[in-house]
Amino acid sequence: MIRLPQRETRTLLAVHGWSAVLLGLLLYAVIVTGVASVFTDEIADWSSPLPSQADTAWPQGIGSAIQHAAQTVDPQFHEDMIAFRQAGGRMQAFFHKHDTDPAGKPIERGVVTVIDPQSRQIIERREGTDEEIGEMNLPNALAHFIVDLHVRLHLPNPWGLLLTGILGLAMMLAAVTGFVIHRHLFKELFTLRRHKDRMLSTRDAHVIAGTWNLPFAFILAFTGSFFSFASSFGIPAMAMAAFGGDRDKVIEVLIGNPAANDPTPAPPPALDRALDDARQRAGSDPWYILSEHWGRADALQTVVMLPASGTLRNRTFLYDAAGRFMQEKPLLGSVPSSGAAVYSLMGPLHFGNFAGVLSKAAWFALGFAGAYVTFTGLLLWTTRREDQPAWRYLGRSVTGLGYGLPLALIMAAYGYFPVVRLGGDVHVMMMTAFLAGLLGALLLANLLRQLADSRRILLSLTALALIGLPWLRWIGTGVSWIDAAHGGLNAVFAIDLGLSIAGLLCLRAVRRPSPAMKRLPSAQASPAT
Amino acid sequence: MSLSLLLLVVLGAVPSLVLLLMLGSRDPKRLRNLPRNARESVTPWPPARRRLIGALAALPGLLMMLNGEWAAFLIWLGLCLCGGWLWVHRLAPPAIGATMSRD
Numbered sequence: 152m153i154r155l156p157q158r159e160t161r162t163l164l165a166v167h168g169w170s171a172v173l174l175g176l177l178l179y180a181v182i183v184t185g186v187a188s189v190f191t192d193e194i195a196d197w198s199s200p201l202p203s204q205a206d207t208a209w210p211q212g213i214g215s216a217i218q219h220a221a222q223t224v225d226p227q228f229h230e231d232m233i234a235f236r237q238a239g240g241r242m243q244a245f246f247h248k249h250d251t252d253p254a255g256k257p258i259e260r261g262v263v264t265v266i267d268p269q270s271r272q273i274i275e276r277r278e279g280t281d282e283e284i285g286e287m288n289l290p291n292a293l294a295h296f297i298v299d300l301h302v303r304l305h306l307p308n309p310w311g312l313l314l315t316g317i318l319g320l321a322m323m324l325a326a327v328t329g330f331v332i333h334r335h336l337f338k339e340l341f342t343l344r345r346h347k348d349r350m351l352s353t354r355d356a357h358v359i360a361g362t363w364n365l366p367f368a369f370i371l372a373f374t375g376s377f378f379s380f381a382s383s384f385g386i387p388a389m390a391m392a393a394f395g396g397d398r399d400k401v402i403e404v405l406i407g408n409p410a411a412n413d414p415t416p417a418p419p420p421a422l423d424r425a426l427d428d429a430r431q432r433a434g435s436d437p438w439y440i441l442s443e444h445w446g447r448a449d450a451l452q453t454v455v456m457l458p459a460s461g462t463l464r465n466r467t468f469l470y471d472a473a474g475r476f477m478q479e480k481p482l483l484g485s486v487p488s489s490g491a492a493v494y495s496l497m498g499p500l501h502f503g504n505f506a507g508v509l510s511k512a513a514w515f516a517l518g519f520a521g522a523y524v525t526f527t528g529l530l531l532w533t534t535r536r537e538d539q540p541a542w543r544y545l546g547r548s549v550t551g552l553g554y555g556l557p558l559a560l561i562m563a564a565y566g567y568f569p570v571v572r573l574g575g576d577v578h579v580m581m582m583t584a585f586l587a588g589l590l591g592a593l594l595l596a597n598l599l600r601q602l603a604d605s606r607r608i609l610l611s612l613t614a615l616a617l618i619g620l621p622w623l624r625w626i627g628t629g630v631s632w633i634d635a636a637h638g639g640l641n642a643v644f645a646i647d648l649g650l651s652i653a654g655l656l657c658l659r660a661v662r663r664p665s666p667a668m669k670r671l672p673s674a675q676a677s678p679a680t
Numbered sequence: 681m682s683l684s685l686l687l688l689v690v691l692g693a694v695p696s697l698v699l700l701l702m703l704g705s706r707d708p709k710r711l712r713n714l715p716r717n718a719r720e721s722v723t724p725w726p727p728a729r730r731r732l733i734g735a736l737a738a739l740p741g742l743l744m745m746l747n748g749e750w751a752a753f754l755i756w757l758g759l760c761l762c763g764g765w766l767w768v769h770r771l772a773p774p775a776i777g778a779t780m781s782r783d
Contacts (some may be wrong), residue, residue: 340764341707343772346715352775363765367758460682461751503758506685506751513758520765 195238199290203638214422309383316379374501424474555592562588568627617654692740
């Protein structure tokens, strides 16, 4: 053991504790944005609705509409096509060829055609690389902003993914070690001593939320780490170790056999026939369709179906150019395996999207519990060190970020809707509004004398922002509630109502002081001390 | 989501949540920590009964698993965990007279 003078030991302990809290704050950010991301499809539908909502983005005959769209696209981009549902039920078909950027990185370059599933008309068209096309996607921009924050904290690849992967591992480690060392807490599963010491009450509330949420904390952390590490680290490492660095070979082995090579020209693939057959086999709607070698004799169509009611897994079917069924393919490899079965569970277990709104609501509530556990844990940790000035500043930042992050996420929506109405760079506006909200909250928490005041002000601002957002959405999209009723836009109604209720709950919370907050040092000391 | 799945989840979650509420209301540690005036009216259940009620609360989930109803099982589990968390807050005594001493 290294012997250190008391002063150095104290400094190292402070650094150790600070780094843990900063990691905890990042984890809190990932969890909060993950909670919002559960409803990413609904957020996209709400933020950018079409005049009326189709029953499905995959109505009968949508394949023909995609074939018509193909005729408007330069044949050089007919190498592959992928079609999937976007905001408001729009059908997006991306005709593209595989290319490399100046740095030699593989990219896709082509044309996106966005089709209204009801009129079957092309309503939008974008051209460029896959990245450029993603940046031009205004209807989905708000939902993508939230998901990107959750997946990689808006950091460049692979660093963002690596960081969120590490945070997921830390959360999993906390869940496992917590289960092992705090088993006695299960005896306190129903104990909340609200009438006793306020710190004890906050500690109980933290422990109870953590204990009830433990199974899901583990599931979400494990699957989240898997998704973060798989593409940023897992596949490159596997390519290096087992395939001599040949990433294409790894993908070929993982995804299955590549399409045969027969460049003989042929009619466009029979998408509708393949989609109809896949619907009958799976008993559900398609998730996406990938058509390789468009307009060639060796065209291969991969139709991935959403889970049927009562099931968890997607199903994947392969079809030839004429839309004839070839085989059902596992998600990994070309023959069924236990690895493929486990892999196919990762998505539904992480996203909670296997049974519509009901499963999403359960995942949302459990994610909220996870955010609550993280935030109250950080508050308790910093409160107990209130006598040390360094911890006092960190305690203020915990309050600022804890209450400021939800506010900043709502502010991002305040940056989005004016662009929808007036034009401008949506990404710059959303990021500016988000950072303004976050930095403003941090500044407020560090300037005000009493943290209880910071909490009250931030919660009040969040309440106002939440209650005002449906009105801004109305102005931005031009879709009133009467229009929404006529068009069957359920997501617009549900989210507008949810935001208003959440705003009222925040106002209610403003009137209830936080027990832990009353103990925080800033309640007695000025920032200068 | 189909109606049959919704029905299955409701049929499984409602009895489990009721049993969890009963379990919580007779939990010995919770009752020990109640204010004195509230403690006299309710007696804790013995361990054997608590284990039985706990097992009965878990039974719907077990049946769902045995029948391969994994989607229903996961939603049932999520609802039970959220519901249990909610029950604890509903069963907790009000914060009247709480002190401010250091933990």
